[in-house]
Amino acid sequence: MSVTYLEAIREAQTYLLREDKRVFIYGQDIAGKFGGAFKATKGLAEQFPGRVLNTPISEDAMVGTAIGAAMEGMRPIVEMQFADFSSIALNQILNNAGTQYWRTQVPCPITVRLPSGGTKGSGPFHSQSMEGLYSHYPGLVVVTPATVEDAYTMLIDAVAIDDPVIYCEHKYLYYHLKADALPTEKLPIGKARVVRPGRDLSIVTNSAMVHEALAVAQQFSADGIEIEVVDLRSVKPLDTGTVLASVARTGRLLCVGEAFPWGGVTAEVIARVASEGFHLLDAAPARINAKDTPIPYHPNLWSEHRPNAKTIAAKARQVLAE
Amino acid sequence: MLQTAERGASTSKKAPHEKYLEAFRIMLQTRIFEEKLASLYRGGLITGGVYIGRGQEAVSVSCGIFLQKGDVFAPLIRDQAGRSAFGEPLLDVARTYLGSRLGPMRGRDGNIHRGCPKTGQLAMISHLGAMIPVVVGKLLAKRMKGEKGFIGLTTIGEGGMQTGATHEGMNIAAVEHVPLVLVATNNHYAYSTPNDRQFACADLVDRAKGYGYEGSSADGTDLTQCLDTIGAAVKRARAGRPPQLVVASTLRLAGHGEHDDASYVTDDIRREPFAQDSLQRAEQLILEQELLDREGLQQMRAEIAAEVDEAVATAQQEDAPVGSEEDWCAVSTRELVDQIP
Numbered sequence A: 001m002s003v004t005y006l007e008a009i010r011e012a013q014t015y016l017l018r019e020d021k022r023v024f025i026y027g028q029d030i031a032g033k034f035g036g037a038f039k040a041t042k043g044l045a046e047q048f049p050g051r052v053l054n055t056p057i058s059e060d061a062m063v064g065t066a067i068g069a070a071m072e073g074m075r076p077i078v079e080m081q082f083a084d085f086s087s088i089a090l091n092q093i094l095n096n097a098g099t100q101y102w103r104t105q106v107p108c109p110i111t112v113r114l115p116s117g118g119t120k121g122s123g124p125f126h127s128q129s130m131e132g133l134y135s136h137y138p139g140l141v142v143v144t145p146a147t148v149e150d151a152y153t154m155l156i157d158a159v160a161i162d163d164p165v166i167y168c169e170h171k172y173l174y175y176h177l178k179a180d181a182l183p184t185e186k187l188p189i190g191k192a193r194v195v196r197p198g199r200d201l202s203i204v205t206n207s208a209m210v211h212e213a214l215a216v217a218q219q220f221s222a223d224g225i226e227i228e229v230v231d232l233r234s235v236k237p238l239d240t241g242t243v244l245a246s247v248a249r250t251g252r253l254l255c256v257g258e259a260f261p262w263g264g265v266t267a268e269v270i271a272r273v274a275s276e277g278f279h280l281l282d283a284a285p286a287r288i289n290a291k292d293t294p295i296p297y298h299p300n301l302w303s304e305h306r307p308n309a310k311t312i313a314a315k316a317r318q319v320l321a322e
Numbered sequence B: 001m002l003q004t005a006e007r008g009a010s011t012s013k014k015a016p017h018e019k020y021l022e023a024f025r026i027m028l029q030t031r032i033f034e035e036k037l038a039s040l041y042r043g044g045l046i047t048g049g050v051y052i053g054r055g056q057e058a059v060s061v062s063c064g065i066f067l068q069k070g071d072v073f074a075p076l077i078r079d080q081a082g083r084s085a086f087g088e089p090l091l092d093v094a095r096t097y098l099g100s101r102l103g104p105m106r107g108r109d110g111n112i113h114r115g116c117p118k119t120g121q122l123a124m125i126s127h128l129g130a131m132i133p134v135v136v137g138k139l140l141a142k143r144m145k146g147e148k149g150f151i152g153l154t155t156i157g158e159g160g161m162q163t164g165a166t167h168e169g170m171n172i173a174a175v176e177h178v179p180l181v182l183v184a185t186n187n188h189y190a191y192s193t194p195n196d197r198q199f200a201c202a203d204l205v206d207r208a209k210g211y212g213y214e215g216s217s218a219d220g221t222d223l224t225q226c227l228d229t230i231g232a233a234v235k236r237a238r239a240g241r242p243p244q245l246v247v248a249s250t251l252r253l254a255g256h257g258e259h260d261d262a263s264y265v266t267d268d269i270r271r272e273p274f275a276q277d278s279l280q281r282a283e284q285l286i287l288e289q290e291l292l293d294r295e296g297l298q299q300m301r302a303e304i305a306a307e308v309d310e311a312v313a314t315a316q317q318e319d320a321p322v323g324s325e326e327d328w329c330a331v332s333t334r335e336l337v338d339q340i341p
């Protein structure tokens, strides 16, 4: 048997619907035989009647409805058709879900699934990575699974958490990642993972960029340079301890993210390492993100807009040379 | 109410609309062009998606054909016919789909997300309903600047009608009393979702009253009705009446995009009167009323095919954008570009 990243998301939802009567899924085009724009819920509406519901094109009301249901004890999962459309629901996510517990002591256990990240030809409105934006606001847990195993266990954990969780699933990984089987072990949300040990440079990254970083590490290894790759897994909370421990081993830090460059996850990691681990650094920490323009449609432009193995390698060489 | 007066206007007894043949030619051009785009997509020559308006050509062409210089047009996914009627060159479309650096979007955006604001054709963002208030703002500004006789027309689907942006946009247009025409096409599916999961009112045109609009309905498969109804709404908007809501009924005769086989469309719905093909119906009327004979139609088809082939061939020979030459700058104020290391 083999399982893709997308199938792991579907399997996690099957498990959740089967094991937890409080769970229902709410989203556009997710029901019927269709099973979602990316088929993440295919077959689930038939298997769990009345619990996988098509909604109108009303993102703000979809999340608002989920918040109300969560306050009544349910565990709704909202599927956004694309992460980019969750901007419509920002008010409900940030101002209602994000403040609910703090204001009233009533927790708000919703999970919002965001099909995120760039793929060829998807353009400015079907490619965004919004984890940094959501992490900026208080009251949310934000995760970015980068492996089939994490896609599965982190979705199950997200629903179990008593707080709103923004679950960013990367569309490029849907079909490109395969594992032999569903995982039997897990690392909890809030813990980063060292996915490749090294001694010369730490690349700290998340989501699909983990795989670009691994490709670069592989390439450098042939020249005797050992890059350590840290997959953050969860962006909020951010596992500063694992990052600092890695930098303590390597003395050099490069942060890689697919999101826009102003602020965001890479800036946050560098800020923490600079203020709490300055003494560990042998070189100035560096970061590489997408360019500061909307995400272009044309593959020639898109592939240069986001970090890629070539640009990551060039930046890594800079940090190593310092 | 206007909607009852105009519903069911009979096609066959009236003399055809003065723009009938002009509209038909654009519909036919749209059909031939979009079939070409779909085949390029199937052949792997178009990256991203292809979204066509098959079945919706009569509504769409009627949206563009009454607009004049100075008007604002904010088309959406299925508006190739309307865009052409408004004056968008086929080459712009071919260039956008095929990723030519010479296209209006220069490879930065693709497919239906194109426009040319300088000519009055706005470039839609994906987020449905978002263009409605933008059109309102254009109209408000034109009034402030003392322009006269202009209108704005924008389109939406029955699914897009359910967004908050649409609601807010419709309301603010009425509050500002701008000359807006909103043409909503109920093609009975929003991607895979049928109407019973989009709205629960009997007919979307009933919303007109609630917003302070004048509402009218058209059989979207009947070109005469589309021209009459939308033409009248445009005229009323120009005359200073409140915003106009036109609801046209059709079936989407294609997938949501060309990646979609639309297997969720039921056989029952395919037998509904609104599932008729507006282009076929128009062609039939043309032959019945002898506006053209078969030979004339054939000649029109051949001319159009040549135009389409030329646009595609031209775009295909043009260079793609190159990342290293791209101006990576998203603000127009050069000295305020943030140089992020």
Ligand SMILES: Cc1ncc(C[n+]2csc(CCOP(=O)(O)OP(=O)(O)O)c2C)c(N)n1
Pocket (backbone or CB within 6 Å): A028, A057, A059, A081, A085, A088, B077, B078, B126, B127, B128, B156, B157, B158, B159, B160, B161, B163, B187, B189, B190, B191, B252, B256
């Ligand atoms: C706010 C928002 N949410 C989701 C989408 C994704 N989406 C694109 S088209 C579409 C269906 C649109 O249906 P409808 O408005 O009826 O237009 P039609 O495709 O039938 O012409 C959806 C859900 C979107 N574009 N905007």
Ligand SMILES: [Mg+2]
Pocket (backbone or CB within 6 Å): B157, B158, B159, B185, B186, B187, B188, B189, B190, B191
């Ligand atoms: Mg529709």
